[in-house]
Amino acid sequence: xxxxxxxxxxxxxxxxxxxxxxxxxxxxxxxxxxxxxxxxxxxxxxxxxxxxxxxxxxxxxxxxxxxxxxxxxxxxxxxxxxxxxxxxxxxxxxxxxxxxxxxxxxxxxxxx
Amino acid sequence: xxxxxxxxxxxxxxxxxxxxxxxxxxxxxxxxxxxxxxxxxxxxxxxxxxxxxxxxxxxxxxxxxxxxxxxxxxxxxxxxxxxxxxxxxxxxxxxxxxxxxxxxxxxxxxxx
Numbered sequence: 001x002x003x004x005x006x007x008x009x010x011x012x013x014x015x016x017x018x019x020x021x022x023x024x025x026x027x028x029x030x031x032x033x034x035x036x037x038x039x040x041x042x043x044x045x046x047x048x049x050x051x052x053x054x055x056x057x058x059x060x061x062x063x064x065x066x067x068x069x070x071x072x073x074x075x076x077x078x079x080x081x082x083x084x085x086x087x088x089x090x091x092x093x094x095x096x097x098x099x100x101x102x103x104x105x106x107x108x109x110x111x112x
Numbered sequence: 113x114x115x116x117x118x119x120x121x122x123x124x125x126x127x128x129x130x131x132x133x134x135x136x137x138x139x140x141x142x143x144x145x146x147x148x149x150x151x152x153x154x155x156x157x158x159x160x161x162x163x164x165x166x167x168x169x170x171x172x173x174x175x176x177x178x179x180x181x182x183x184x185x186x187x188x189x190x191x192x193x194x195x196x197x198x199x200x201x202x203x204x205x206x207x208x209x210x211x212x213x214x215x216x217x218x219x220x221x222x223x224x
Contacts, residue, residue, distance in 0.1 A: 004154070009152075031210075033211075035214075039217075040121060040216055040217070041216060041217075042116070042118075042200060042214040042215050042216045042217045043155075043200065043202075043212075043214040044214070045211065045212075048211065058211075090154055090155075092154070094210070097210065098210070099143065099145065099160065099204045099210045099212065100145070100157050100160070101157075101212060103154025103155050103156070104154050105152065105153050105154050106152075106153075106154055
């Protein structure tokens with residue numbers, strides 16, 4: 001079974017803090033994605049990566065950056081957390097050329 | 113920007129009732145997926161529909177892709193409490209990375 005693991009289920013941070021959300025997948029998938037999930041808005045793509053050190057902006061990249069130094073790991077970085085970044089963050093991975101995405105259980109981030 | 117609107121946003125029904133969830137867009141998709149997300153977990157793929165007019169059945173769940181490949185529906189017959197969750201449609205937007213465009217979500221609660 002594909003496993004996508006997000007390092008934290010819950011995080012509470014202060015406004016202005018630098019926040020790292022980590023995601024690891026164990027199936028050698030080329031593509032990895034970070035989404036933000038808010039009620040009534042579905043999943044919105046923040047960034048995705050199709051290879052090591054490669055990244056592309058999604059629909060809502062403002063206030064976020066990403067890092068992919070190894071194929072299995074994709075990190076989402078909030079340079080200076082703000083209250084409007086309080087949300088559920090989901091990581092996903094997929095094989096190149098395939099549309100099925102496999103998701104982690106999510107990290108619920110609260111920025112106070 | 114491609115958008116996928118789902119209706120209804122919330123649905124609370126009694127065990128044994130039937131229901132239909134709709135996923136609509138003004139854009140054409142090469143294929144469309146349905147995911148279910150249970151509390152505390154990430155979305156899990158239920159089905160992919162590819163051909164306009166296609167109907168797929170998964171036990172008590174029936175999925176249909178519109179003839180013009182712009183919309184889809186999910187019908188659940190005799191709902192069970194285990195069907196409770198967030199249902200998300202996702203259109204495949206095409207391109208090399210096969211990014212998904214997620215719908216706004218339908219939260220279903222089936223009361224015993």
